[in-house]
Amino acid sequence: MLKLNFSFEENYLAISANLSLESDKIYAVIGPSGAGKSTFLNLISGFSEISSGSILWNEQEISGLPPSKRNISILFQDNNLFPHLSVWRNLALAVSHWPKISNDDEAKLHSVISEVGIHGLESRKPSQLSGGQQSRVALARVLLQKNKILLLDEPFAALGPSLKDQMLELIEKIARKRGLLVLMVTHDPADANKIASQTIVVKNNKVHPPLNTKKALDSINGPLADYL
């Protein structure tokens, strides 16, 4: 259970949140641009710090901890891979910072590589991969961290519709298998409909508690009627 009860103010942006999220569900995060969706994810993951309140993961306070200690993985809009390092090294860095990695870690890498389906690409650089392959490698990287919360800040926005759908299906499959809590920022209601049963609306400086996705996206009576 992830309990969020905080407020945040910055020069041009203020948001507050008071909601609880279940540990093994996929939530879509949707709202007008500039409303603070990315900031919301940054606050949970620790790249920005909340102004007041608390973030509890299984009753433990995680706000104030550095991002790598929060049991949270995040995929950004871009720069999810180091372009000068091979796929293998990009993945290895998620488990060890030494040039040589242990046999155990190597086994972990192999298993996640087959999980996301990027076999045979290990020695390539990111620039030698297609957009879809890059997304898979980035996903493999966060899966290696074995964190229970996965935040997606529109990492697949640059993919074509069918590739994006493939990635969403993969995310859904993996999240179910591993019991992950997923928060997925999106502009596209179709994404939310596809894999998220619950949707969090960010609007008017407020992160609203999750609603049933159908209700949240109701274009006539829903909270986002004017946006959609």
Next chain:
Amino acid sequence: MAQRTFSIVVNCILLFAVFGPLVVLIFHADQNFTFTTADRAALKFTLLQATLSSLLSVLLAWPLALALSRRQFRGRRLLIVALSVPFILPVIVAILGLLSVFGNSGLLNSLLSFFGFPVFSIYGLSGVLLAHIFFNIPLATRAFLLALERRPKELDRLADGLNLNFLIRFWILDWPIVRLIAPQIFSLIFVLCLTSFAVVLTLGGGPKATTLELAIYQSFRFELDFGRASFLAFIQLSIAALTCVLSIIIFGLPLNFNNGLDRPIHKRYLRLASFFWDFGIIILMGLFLTIPLISVLLKGVQNFYLLEITIWTPIFNSITLALLSALISTILAMGFMNKWGEVIGTLSIAVSPLIIGAGLFLMIRNFINPFEVTFWVILTVNSIMGLPFAIRIMRPASDEIISNFRRLSIANGMTPFAWFYWVYLPRLKSALTYSMGLVAALSMGDLGVIVLFGGANFETLPLVIYQLMSAYRIDQAMASAVILVLISIGIFLIFDRIGKTRNA
């Protein structure tokens, strides 16, 4: 955190190495010092040559930049690349080149006397100006060119469409650029010429053509009058610092001239007269900038047989100095990847290497005989002098790495060491090697503090060339100059190559 600590350490080292000598110097300044006629003459000549050099450079660079910006021809790119050569060219080599063209028995005077004209003397004001504009026209041209190429091309088309005559065209299109760039360039060149040493040492001198910098050197080295030297240094420093500060206040921080200049230009209809004018300028300036170099290279190669075996030691010394100071400058620069770096980078051109060297001398002479540690003194000065270049080259790259990859590294839970090893260093590699190549080339060709300290105990290649020149062994000097150019450019290119290889 680690980066912060490193930054603080570097700041302290630099404070000690730069401000230490300056403070010592100021304390040494003779309180009862009175300006002699000679000092007044030196001050006057310094200001005169610096003003004229910057004025001429700017005035000559403008038509060249304009011509280059509106003409497309084969070799244009090469010419623009060549404009950055004088920057890493050892000063002493350029001087030899100018001597071989404009010297007493040079090309120009052979022609002049053949046609019965009076002979042109390169020594004194005219020679100093000639050398200064040789070095600074390319700099000013690049600055103008950069501004011209940033100007929206639509403006040119608009002016063509309105069929403006050339005066109105200049007033509407070009004047705003000149007004913005020319004062910045002028003040930059002014400060560079204010503290110029090797040029005045070789082409100036005598009561009529001595600058403050040269007077400092002379009273330090020959008269051992440290009080006078320090006082003159203080005056020079004040003028240079004042110019820097004033120009920053009035014109803002100088633009960065490192960017590429190879964008294609669009075709324009131009009058025939301006065609001849433009190519006349390009050819004339091209000849002025290349003939001296070609001449020194040709004569040098012909005289290779004059080289003596003793040249190996200075070669070795110079390469060692160049590589070490490149390494030190670049490492220190990594501690200055912040706003401070920009400020220090700009202000440091006001401090001449000679002054730092002199200050260091006074600082350490109570503990050790400075002439026994010449190598270390010169290494220190060269490293400090290379620092602003290293900072300016690496800062943009460093900022970009941090903004693109810091988050990902934090998400990976990387330690500062892992970040440095896996991300920062490999991504900085090309800027880093470029910086090292440039500082190494500059240090390789440096003829400043070495003249103050060097001698039988420690010699560098530029010093040897200068000594050969002073002994009128010009042919041997030119042969050695070829070696110097080859090594300088060779080191620069090797670093450039290392930077361009892909990472494993």
